[in-house]
Amino acid sequence: MRVAIIGAGVIGLSSALCIQEQFQSLLPSLELEVYADHFTPHTTSDGAAGLWQPYASDRGNLQETLWNKETFDYLLRQLHSPAAKEMGLFLISGYNLFTEPAPDPSWKNIVLGFRNLTPKELELFPGYSHGWFNTALMLEGRSYLPWLTNRLTQRGVKFFHKKVESFQEVSEDGVDVVLNCSGMRSGVLQPDPELQPGRGQIIRVLAPWVKHFIITHDLKSGVYNSPYVIPGSEFTVLGGIYQHGNWSEENSAKDHKSIWESCCQLLPALQKAKIVGEWSGLRPARPSVRLERESIRLGNVQAEVIHNYGHGGFGITIHWGCAMAAARLFGTILQEKKQLVTLPGPRL
Amino acid sequence: MASPKVAVVGAGVIGLSTALCITETCPSCSVTVLSDQFSPNTTSDVAAGMLIPHIYPDTPIHRQKQWFQETFTYLFAISNSVKASEAGIHLVSGWQIFKSTPKEELPFWSDIVLGFRPMSEAELQKFPQHRFGQAFTTLKCDCPPYLLWLEKRLKATGTQMYTRKVADLWELHSEYDIVVNCTGMGAHQLVGDKQLFPVRGQVLKVHAPWVTQFIRDGDGLTYIYPGIHRVTLGGTREKGSWNLSPNAGTTRDIFDRCCSLEPSLQGAQDIEVKVGLRPSRQCVRVQREVLSKGGVKLPVVHNYGHGAGGFSVHRGTAKEAAHLVEECISALQSSSSRAKL
Numbered sequence: 277m278r279v280a281i282i283g284a285g286v287i288g289l290s291s292a293l294c295i296q297e298q299f300q301s302l303l304p305s306l307e308l309e310v311y312a313d314h315f316t317p318h319t320t321s322d323g324a325a326g327l328w329q330p331y332a333s334d335r336g337n338l339q340e341t342l343w344n345k346e347t348f349d350y351l352l353r354q355l356h357s358p359a360a361k362e363m364g365l366f367l368i369s370g371y372n373l374f375t376e377p378a379p380d381p382s383w384k385n386i387v388l389g390f391r392n393l394t395p396k397e398l399e400l401f402p403g404y405s406h407g408w409f410n411t412a413l414m415l416e417g418r419s420y421l422p423w424l425t426n427r428l429t430q431r432g433v434k435f436f437h438k439k440v441e442s443f444q445e446v447s448e449d450g451v452d453v454v455l456n457c458s459g460m461r462s463g464v465l466q467p468d469p470e471l472q473p474g475r476g477q478i479i480r481v482l483a484p485w486v487k488h489f490i491i492t493h494d495l496k497s498g499v500y501n502s503p504y505v506i507p508g509s510e511f512t513v514l515g516g517i518y519q520h521g522n523w524s525e526e527n528s529a530k531d532h533k534s535i536w537e538s539c540c541q542l543l544p545a546l547q548k549a550k551i552v553g554e555w556s557g558l559r560p561a562r563p564s565v566r567l568e569r570e571s572i573r574l575g576n577v578q579a580e581v582i583h584n585y586g587h588g589g590f591g592i593t594i595h596w597g598c599a600m601a602a603a604r605l606f607g608t609i610l611q612e613k614k615q616l617v618t619l620p621g622p623r624l
Numbered sequence: 625m626a627s628p629k630v631a632v633v634g635a636g637v638i639g640l641s642t643a644l645c646i647t648e649t650c651p652s653c654s655v656t657v658l659s660d661q662f663s664p665n666t667t668s669d670v671a672a673g674m675l676i677p678h679i680y681p682d683t684p685i686h687r688q689k690q691w692f693q694e695t696f697t698y699l700f701a702i703s704n705s706v707k708a709s710e711a712g713i714h715l716v717s718g719w720q721i722f723k724s725t726p727k728e729e730l731p732f733w734s735d736i737v738l739g740f741r742p743m744s745e746a747e748l749q750k751f752p753q754h755r756f757g758q759a760f761t762t763l764k765c766d767c768p769p770y771l772l773w774l775e776k777r778l779k780a781t782g783t784q785m786y787t788r789k790v791a792d793l794w795e796l797h798s799e800y801d802i803v804v805n806c807t808g809m810g811a812h813q814l815v816g817d818k819q820l821f822p823v824r825g826q827v828l829k830v831h832a833p834w835v836t837q838f839i840r841d842g843d844g845l846t847y848i849y850p851g852i853h854r855v856t857l858g859g860t861r862e863k864g865s866w867n868l869s870p871n872a873g874t875t876r877d878i879f880d881r882c883c884s885l886e887p888s889l890q891g892a893q894d895i896e897v898k899v900g901l902r903p904s905r906q907c908v909r910v911q912r913e914v915l916s917k918g919g920v921k922l923p924v925v926h927n928y929g930h931g932a933g934g935f936s937v938h939r940g941t942a943k944e945a946a947h948l949v950e951e952c953i954s955a956l957q958s959s960s961s962r963a964k965l
Contacts, residue, residue: 389743
């Protein structure tokens with residue numbers, strides 16, 4: 277049973293790991309293969325700061341909220357394990373700021389210690405009248421992806437540096453199930469007008485005195501179009517760009533200026549921070565995540581495809597819940613193909 | 625008295641902040657800092673510099689609260705400004721945890737720090753051996769940066785600083801009009817204060833940049849304080865010990881205790897061990913005195929004995945000491961005008 281995972285970002289690698297963990301022992305003939313044209317540190321997941329935080333508004337999508345929760349709870353359980361540091365996983369507290377009252381987010385009971393900001397705390401952020409404080413998690417892609425890759429390699433998963441142009445290509449090669457975790461480029465494999473780039477740009481600085489994340493919100497200009505500061509283990513990420521429909525992965529001087537000025541206004545001490553890098557990436561944005569099975573007739577073969585893409589700016593936040601859901605879909609495929617008598621039990 | 629000459633003895637956080645306050649309240653004063661040690665070799669450099677007050681049994685609580693409030697307000701403004709990184713001042717959030725619920729669930733400073741509240745059940749799950757906790761955000765003064773920044777501000781006012789071991793305050797009476805004694809543990813010898821005693825603290829300063837939250841056990845013995853470049857792991861409170869040499873067994877013990885609260889510290893690198901003697905006293909001595917010898921008078925202002933709470937109250941006690949210096953100046957001026965009559 278050959279399974280091809282297309283894409284080696286956080287979605288592809290975690291889906292592969294989930295399937296491997298749940299089904300390898302039940303199905304010794306299982307062969308997992310990861311195909312991607314970009315591997316860490318060159319994926320979209322590597323550019324993200326790595327903060328676990330869904331959007332302030334859940335877009336009415338309860339399923340996504342549940343996947344977010346599953347991911348947070350899973351990561352929280354890993355926090356005290358020896359692997360945490362290697363995974364790039366650690367606790368972090370911080371601020372969400374608003375210029376007007378905002379309804380409590382869907383994730384207020386998922387994170388730790390969620391509360392409104394006190395008037396004295398708001399003095400730190402002139403121009404903002406409301407906000408939240410909570411403790412969440414960081415999962416840095418630059419560490420997490422290599423960690424996932426090592427686990428997968430140890431378990432015999434094969435990696436291929438290859439740009440897959442069509443599902444047919446892998447199916448004709450004899451692959452039984454395809455996991456489409458191709459993020460932004462999924463449209464190449466199958467057109468999807470709902471999938472659009474949400475272009476982001478970030479500046480990386482050295483500001484080790486910043487110990488909190490600060491995410492501002494401008495309900496008029498939309499998600500991520502307002503400055504944010506996210507400290508990581510090696511550098512601090514400054515951002516605040518979200519351009520729907522912009523495919524450019526080139527750094528823009530205009531966006532640089534906007535990020536720099538707005539973040540320095542938020543945290544004056546940043547004026548003294550040393551800039552160590554800049555990056556642009558495309559959030560694979562979609563009105564909702566596409567996580568579903570599809571049987572595709574390709575020539576005289578029926579190919580089973582599991583789509584798992586369109587995670588926008590919350591891929592890291594939602595990844596494990598989606599990986600588990602993809603694994604469940606895989607389980608049903610195995611059942612149908614009579615490869616499994618029963619699905620894996622509740623321990624999973 | 626046109627330009628009173630003031631000597632401040634001691635260049636830790638107390639000496640430097642007191643000297644700075646004096647230049648602020650008395651711009652005509654000529655201030656000189658004398659110390660046998662400067663940063664990075666002061667007791668203050670060993671401390672983590674966390675703004676979490678230590679309770680002095682014999683100082684009235686309202687006075688301790690005022691000192692803390694003044695210090696917090698002063699540093700809060702710096703943390704929020706462009707000077708924050710140079711001054712080494714930053715906000716840090718975290719938890720104080722207790723194995724058994726403390727008698728006083730609301731310490732006097734709970735309304736001064738930010739966002740103080742009891743920890744939730746979910747947060748306490750991180751600490752299975754602890755049953756109660758408090759979450760809040762406070763400030764940290766990283767040393768050497770904070771001390772170096774105070775030194776820089778002092779130099780800008782024209783304050784001179786000299787490395788000099790003062791063995792007797794009377795050494796200074798011919799060159800200076802007023803002496804300010806900020807010698808911390810040195811006051812034991814310098815002014816013979818037997819109420820002052822060392823409480824030895826050993827700490828580890830490690831590289832662990834993924835630790836963003838502070839954790840403090842309410843017993844005050846185990847703590848994890850993330851600073852700008854290093855995390856301070858502590859500690860010990862050995863009353864009466866004058867030993868400044870690191871102890872290897874203690875290092876192991878501190879590391880183990882901290883790892884049990886924060887397992888990821890197992891991966892910490894570059895462990896540096898430091899020892900400091902907290903200059904402890906039942907109450908902080910912020911007091912005026914006029915020494916007298918053979919008809920000569922020497923006004924002295926004492927500002928020492930801050931024990932484990934130096935950083936938490938430094939600005940408040942510095943301001944009080946600066947006011948006492950003003951009183952000394954007034955007294956000198958009125959006695960010199962009386963002398964003229």
